[in-house]
Amino acid sequence: MATGRTHRPATRSRGIPEATVARLPLYLRALTALSERSVPTVSSEELAAAAGVNSAKLRKDFSYLGSYGTRGVGYDVEYLVYQISRELGLTQDWPVVIVGIGNLGAALANYGGFASRGFRVAALIDADPAMAGKPVAGIPVRHTDELEKIIEDNGVSIGVIATPAGAAQQVCDRLVAAGVTSILNFAPTVLTVPDGVDVRKVDLSIELQILAFHEQRKAGEETAAGDGAVPAKRSSADGQGPDGDVPAVMPA
Amino acid sequence: MATGRTHRPATRSRGIPEATVARLPLYLRALTALSERSVPTVSSEELAAAAGVNSAKLRKDFSYLGSYGTRGVGYDVEYLVYQISRELGLTQDWPVVIVGIGNLGAALANYGGFASRGFRVAALIDADPAMAGKPVAGIPVRHTDELEKIIEDNGVSIGVIATPAGAAQQVCDRLVAAGVTSILNFAPTVLTVPDGVDVRKVDLSIELQILAFHEQRKAGEETAAGDGAVPAKRSSADGQGPDGDVPAVMPA
DNA sequence: CCATCTTTGTGCACACGTTCACAAAGACAT
DNA sequence: ATGTCTTTGTGAACGTGTGCACAAAGATGG
Numbered sequence: 179m180a181t182g183r184t185h186r187p188a189t190r191s192r193g194i195p196e197a198t199v200a201r202l203p204l205y206l207r208a209l210t211a212l213s214e215r216s217v218p219t220v221s222s223e224e225l226a227a228a229a230g231v232n233s234a235k236l237r238k239d240f241s242y243l244g245s246y247g248t249r250g251v252g253y254d255v256e257y258l259v260y261q262i263s264r265e266l267g268l269t270q271d272w273p274v275v276i277v278g279i280g281n282l283g284a285a286l287a288n289y290g291g292f293a294s295r296g297f298r299v300a301a302l303i304d305a306d307p308a309m310a311g312k313p314v315a316g317i318p319v320r321h322t323d324e325l326e327k328i329i330e331d332n333g334v335s336i337g338v339i340a341t342p343a344g345a346a347q348q349v350c351d352r353l354v355a356a357g358v359t360s361i362l363n364f365a366p367t368v369l370t371v372p373d374g375v376d377v378r379k380v381d382l383s384i385e386l387q388i389l390a391f392h393e394q395r396k397a398g399e400e401t402a403a404g405d406g407a408v409p410a411k412r413s414s415a416d417g418q419g420p421d422g423d424v425p426a427v428m429p430a
Numbered sequence: 431m432a433t434g435r436t437h438r439p440a441t442r443s444r445g446i447p448e449a450t451v452a453r454l455p456l457y458l459r460a461l462t463a464l465s466e467r468s469v470p471t472v473s474s475e476e477l478a479a480a481a482g483v484n485s486a487k488l489r490k491d492f493s494y495l496g497s498y499g500t501r502g503v504g505y506d507v508e509y510l511v512y513q514i515s516r517e518l519g520l521t522q523d524w525p526v527v528i529v530g531i532g533n534l535g536a537a538l539a540n541y542g543g544f545a546s547r548g549f550r551v552a553a554l555i556d557a558d559p560a561m562a563g564k565p566v567a568g569i570p571v572r573h574t575d576e577l578e579k580i581i582e583d584n585g586v587s588i589g590v591i592a593t594p595a596g597a598a599q600q601v602c603d604r605l606v607a608a609g610v611t612s613i614l615n616f617a618p619t620v621l622t623v624p625d626g627v628d629v630r631k632v633d634l635s636i637e638l639q640i641l642a643f644h645e646q647r648k649a650g651e652e653t654a655a656g657d658g659a660v661p662a663k664r665s666s667a668d669g670q671g672p673d674g675d676v677p678a679v680m681p682a
Numbered sequence: 683c684c685a686t687c688t689t690t691g692t693g694c695a696c697a698c699g700t701t702c703a704c705a706a707a708g709a710c711a712t
Numbered sequence: 713a714t715g716t717c718t719t720t721g722t723g724a725a726c727g728t729g730t731g732c733a734c735a736a737a738g739a740t741g742g
Contacts, residue, residue, distance in 0.1 A: 195698075197698080197699060199640055199643050199644075203633075203635065203636040204636065221719065222719075222721095223719085232701075235700065235701075237720065237721060237722085238700085238722075240720090241721055241722070245721075247719085247721080249709080250707075250708050250709045250719050250720080251708080251709065266640075266642055267645060267646030268639065272645070280537075281536065285532075288533045289533070291618055291635045292635070295635065296642065297638055297642075335645055360644060360645045366543055368460075368481060368482035369482075376641055376644045376645070378637050378641060380634070382541060382543070382544070382632070383547065384456070385614050385630050385632060386524075386526070386544075386547075386549055387454070387458070388630065389612040390612075391451050391517070393519060393588060393612045447728070447729070448729095473690090474689075475689085484731070489692085490730085500738070501689050501739080502688045502689050502739045503688080503689070503739065505690090
């Protein structure tokens with residue numbers, strides 16, 4: 179997880195577990211769907227199914243927020259939507275800037291679910307002077323030179339980085355210096371930020387590699403029931419064989 | 431986490447913790463960078479810094495893979511790159527299909543880091559007949575009707591869903607029925623899959639909401655300096671004022 | 683060959699997260 | 713009112729992940 183570690187004093191204050199926070203948006207989405215269908219109340223069992231979690235976990239999660247919910251009945255949908263929204267800070271408006279308007283940046287700018295929930299794209303920023311002024315998703319792209327001014331003028335505290343990896347840290351530094359304290363990073367790099375700044379990362383490549391790991395394991399179990407043959411340790415500089423690896427793994 | 435739980439027999443066989451698996455790609459990236467700079471060996475301390483984790487964790491992670499590494503020296507970069515690649519299953523080729531070639535799908539298709547590491551875009555699939563044949567990122571888009579055939583012909587086991595939320599489950603079902611066992615889902619929906627299929631999700635909206643939560647909390651702490659007031663258990667019905675926590679701070 | 687110095691690999695303790703299972707709360711009918 | 717039935721809220725047990733701290737492994741120099 180890339181969330182800034184809780185600083186010195188553990189998870190004090192209101193102490194909602196991080197894992198719970200990460201699920202609240204899920205519950206909110208399910209509840210919003212119910213709300214649109216005018217469903218008045220929902221049980222933990224039903225809601226949990228809709229959110230794809232188990233009901234005990236859901237109830238415990240909600241218990242951190244307070245004692246909403248009525249025994250024998252369930253939760254009032256509208257009320258819960260409100261409470262979770264408030265807890266997540268979605269009752270206020272969050273101006274967001276997207277830096278790096280390439281394929282991905284443009285896709286993010288066009289993403290609808292963005293504005294829907296309290297988030298507003300305040301500006302699109304790109305380093306390419308040729309992009310400046312051109313509208314993307316109806317918003318004119320501004321040049322990187324204006325970054326600091328844009329942040330300050332709009333009171334932006336959340337920045338999205340969709341630049342190439344090489345530019346990400348530099349952009350990040352400038353965002354932070356200008357006052358941004360939360361960053362969503364799509365660039366495949368580790369960002370270093372000062373204390374008090376939260377970074378979350380979204381990395382296609384990492385996700386695929388994790389899937390590949392499990393995929394390989396499935397394939398392996400299938401064929402070689404009881405695998406074996408662990409490679410022996412290699413001492414030092416060894417150059418490794420010309421390529422003759424991938425021993426007997428391969429799904430053959 | 432959306433990874434399919436290890437099925438019945440616990441985390442047996444090779445038993446690499448999920449948390450470790452999720453960090454391996456990070457290490458691999460850092461190691462690849464070192465490799466390109468022809469750095470021969472690296473200590474756990476250095477590598478950990480590059481990957482943004484702490485060194486004890488890194489060493490423990492590597493210990494699950496085996497005893498690579500030489501005391502007093504560190505790890506052989508090339509060798510580790512190879513070992514991690516193999517562990518992640520990146521020494522083989524993974525054909526991938528992307529379904530839903532809208533803004534996001536196109537951005538993903540254009541994403542370079544895709545093909546770089548063992549993954550190959552086998553096909554782009556979209557439901558819009560008008561898209562069929564048009565090349566995106568140099569690959570002609572195929573129509574959804576051909577989905578099953580494409581999967582089978584190419585032996586695809588990993589699918590990426592970038593469709594609107596409404597279509598995601600249906601696409602998912604078809605992918606799974608055709609033989610896909612790992613899915614990366616960009617659509618904002620909970621996907622239901624049979625046992626043995628892994629799903630990972632990437633959700634912009636959720637990430638932003640998590641950031642907003644922490645952002646709100648920072649804003650709250652800022653004003654109410656000496657927080658003091660420990661959460662303390664709340665007995666029961668507490669009703670609490672319309673804004674219990676975050677003492678009416680609300681920036682702006 | 684021995685001493686010293688560096689860095690790994692890991693036992694241990696603790697924090698966090700998940701799940702079970704059940705008492706208590708409340709709705710609802712009689 | 714009282715009893716029954718549903719569903720919450722949570723204590724307790726368990727499992728997973730993290731970080732410290734240190735012994736053992738090996739390099740390196742005399």
